[in-house]
Amino acid sequence: MTDKAFRFGVVSAPQEGGARWLATARRAEELGYSTLLCPDNLNLPTPTAALAAAAAATTELRVGSFVLASPLRTARAAAWEAHSLTTVTDGRFELGLGTGLPTMRQQAEELGLPYGSGQDRLDSISETIDHVRRLDGDAHTPVMVAAGGPKARRLAGKKADIVALAGGALTTREELAGHAREIREAAGDRDVELSLNIWVVGEQVPPWIRGFIGVDAETLIEHDSLAIVRGGVDAMAEELERRREELGVSYFSVNGAFIEEFAPLVERLTGK
Template identity: 60%
Template sequence: MSDHKFRFGVVVTPEGGGTQWAATAKRVEELGYSTLLMPDGLQLLSPFPSLAVAACATTTLRVGAFVLAGPLRSPRAAAWEGHSLSVLTEGRFDFGIGTGRPEAQRFAEALGRPWGSAGERLRGVAESIEHLRELDGDRHTPVLVAAGGPKALALAACTADIVTLAAPPLAGRDHLAGMAATLRDAAGERAGDIEISMNLFAVGDDEIPPWTQKFIGADRATLAAHDSQTLVGGTPAEMADELRRRRDEYGLSYVSVNGSFLEQFAPVVELLAGT
């Protein structure tokens, strides 16, 4: 299904000061992860300076927004920030963007930015990518689009290098396979160039951290009962086998994991990264 080799990212946010954040970035790199990813929202530090610090603390680690909430910035401002970080990291930045989760509406209002309709938010994502390409010139900053519905998948199929399948937390195997098929159909000849990604909320057999349970509205048992694709359980070898199955079935090759499982998931990274 996919010719892409496995690679892995960690979704994490800064805690403490710059020294602690730099140490986190170094640890992510040491464990063999490809990318340090950071979410976007006013409850957090700004992703652009945070990712710049993480990149400066490491040598090969990629950094990326996961993902920018489009309405929080004008398309031109988002592209300007993204292009700047791409240049300063010497190409180690991935420009991740989406239309924003519902809770981002209050952030947009706090910033004096319009939230807009679903269609307007999607157009803002497209414009941000267009401006980034203009600023990049001969440079190519990889673009990651988080896409759930058909229209977002269609946009991602035309514009993205990486597409994160933004499925509901309880979505099972068939749902993800259907999304991937929709993406490939829309992408046509460039389907093979697109890296398919998704984020894991739960790893192994431990319970999900309380804040994550609140965020997704489910505990580990509920995820398991629905065959949620945001969960991989068992031993490292069993988890590796499951991810190979997902690559065969719907092309998943780029897997990001909740930062709470950074150490626990590292043996799976060791087994699969680059294979």
């Protein structure tokens, strides 16, 4: 499905102070992860500051937003932050963009910004990409778009460098394969990297993750969910190879709670 080599990111947030965050960044680099990805939420430190600090504490680790929510910034402000990070990290920043969760309506109001319709939020993503391309000049900030719906998939295929398949925890393989086809069709001759986030490694779902995705391990396993990988290293490696073959996904991110458990896969598959 794709000849792109595997690479891996870890999704984490600086919730326990700066020292712990920088230790996470250094550990991610030590374990061979390509990217440290930071979520966007008013209840967390801004990704701009967190990712700049992580990049400064490492030498090769890429950093990225996962993902900047369009309701929380104007398109021009998001592009300003993105280009600034590309500049101060010497090109190690990846801009992730998304339309935001419904729960961010109140957060947008706190900032004095409209939450907007779905189309408004997609338009903001498109405008952000345009602004970034203008600001970058000879540089190039890789842009990831989290694409959950058909309009987002079409936009991502046309404009993004990386597209995160953003289905729910119980979205089937067949459905995600269809989503991937839509993205590739929209991309045409453009070379787009497909990404998928893994919430759980093993057969235990931490309570806070269960609260976020809304299902337990038994349900994930019963539905052959792509939000989980389990078994020994051989079995998990075979599963990721299957996902690359069937879906075209070569870039996998994993929840930071499983940074160590996932590391053997990073060591085995990176660059292959």
